[in-house]
Amino acid sequence: MVVSTHYVVLGHVLHLSAxxxxxxxxxxxxxxxxxxxADALASAQVHGFTKDYLVDLN
Numbered sequence: 001m002v003v004s005t006h007y008v009v010l011g012h013v014l015h016l017s018a019x020x021x022x023x024x025x026x027x028x029x030x031x032x033x034x035x036x037x038a039d040a041l042a043s044a045q046v047h048g049f050t051k052d053y054l055v056d057l058n
Contacts, residue, residue, distance in 0.1 A: 011053040 025032050040046045040054055 009049070013057065 020034075022032060022034060035043070035046070037054055037057055041051055046054075
């Protein structure tokens with residue numbers, strides 16, 4: 001049996017104050033954090049498809 005995965009990704013833009021604190025997360029999302037756009041675009045940790053969304057914001 002072949003199991004495939006399908007993702008639906010929706011991009012959102014949030015305008016938050018610079019002192020906004022990321023709320024606590026569950027274990028699955030423990031690495032959630034805010035990235036400066038330039039850092040996210042330069043990081044090998046950020047998937048290329050995610051960077052496609054970010055390019056238009058930079």
